Amino acid sequence: MIRLAAFLGNIGSQYERNRHNTAWQFASALPFYGELNWQQKFKGEWAALSFDDFSQKVARHFPNLVTPKNPPDKIYFLKPGTFMNLSGESILALAQFFKIEPSEILVCHDELELPIGTFSLKWSGGLAGHNGLRSTKENLGTADFWRLRFGISKPAGVNIADYVLSDFKGDEAITMSLVFALAGELFCRALLASDPQRLLPQWAKVKVD
Numbered sequence: 001m002i003r004l005a006a007f008l009g010n011i012g013s014q015y016e017r018n019r020h021n022t023a024w025q026f027a028s029a030l031p032f033y034g035e036l037n038w039q040q041k042f043k044g045e046w047a048a049l050s051f052d053d054f055s056q057k058v059a060r061h062f063p064n065l066v067t068p069k070n071p072p073d074k075i076y077f078l079k080p081g082t083f084m085n086l087s088g089e090s091i092l093a094l095a096q097f098f099k100i101e102p103s104e105i106l107v108c109h110d111e112l113e114l115p116i117g118t119f120s121l122k123w124s125g126g127l128a129g130h131n132g133l134r135s136t137k138e139n140l141g142t143a144d145f146w147r148l149r150f151g152i153s154k155p156a157g158v159n160i161a162d163y164v165l166s167d168f169k170g171d172e173a174i175t176m177s178l179v180f181a182l183a184g185e186l187f188c189r190a191l192l193a194s195d196p197q198r199l200l201p202q203w204a205k206v207k208v209d
Contacts, residue, residue: 001071002146002191003104006078006091008132012163020175021150026150029180030187032057033114036077042097043090044081048074051125058188065185075191076100077182078114083133085165095140099159106146106190107136108165114151114205121190121203122204145205148187148195150179178208 009015009024017025027033035057037045043180044069049057058065076098081091095105113128124144127133137143155163168176186203188194 001104001194002012002089002106002196003072003074003100004076004095004099005106005187005191006080006087006136007110008084008087008107009079010083011081015165017167018165019032019168019207020084020110022110022150022152023148025176026108026180026187027077027079029177038079040081042078042093043077043086044136046094047077049077050074055192058061058192061187062188065188065192068104068193070146070194071192072145073097073103080085080132081098084135086135088137091136100174102140102142102145105140106148106187107133108148108187109133109150110148110152112152112160112164114149114153115201115207116151116153116172117179117208118151118205119179119186119208120149120151120192121186121196122203123197123200124148146190148178148190150185152182163183175208182206 007023007027009021015021038045038047047175051073054075062187078094080087109130109132120170127137189199193199
């Protein structure tokens with residue numbers, strides 16, 4: 001089961017609406033986000049909910065989701081404050097403190113290899129040049145963790161570093177709000193699942209029309 005959901009991004013108001021901060025934007029769109037008690041520790045901001053509390057909050061918004069047998073005591077949420085390329089340091093610090101295995105971690109992040117309007121649940125695999133994933137793999141010592149990927153597209157002929165640090169424009173922002181609404185259900189399903197593998201391949205790639 002997944003016990004930790006980590007949202008990758010860059011700290012600072014100037015990065016808030018950037019494509020590279022898609023995961024933080026998604027986190028703030030979760031229906032229970034405002035009920036989380038965020039604290040400073042583990043080189044970032046973290047929050048926790050008892051599993052019962054989490055499942056009750058989820059049930060208010062997604063009433064058809066099933067609570068598993070033998071759930072963990074708590075679900076943890078983390079926004080690393082180390083900047084993207086050192087995200088793994090924060091993830092490792094929390095995971096070690098609460099004895100969370102890499103296989104129990106879901107990393108939410110932007111994904112250049114997917115078009116805008118697409119999101120994807122993925123287990124392990126390559127890093128696609130993502131510095132936050134690279135740092136996570138280096139610190140955990142494995143790539144065997146869950147990913148919730150949000151497509152931001154990869155246009156030709158642009159500087160990628162500048163592109164990921166640019167904001168979503170017009171219709172793109174509207175599309176991302178639709179993505180976040182549907183991905184919120186997947187996120188809750190994943191955290192409630194006794195075996196997230198069962199969510200594949202249905203949620204391996206979802207396109208919002």
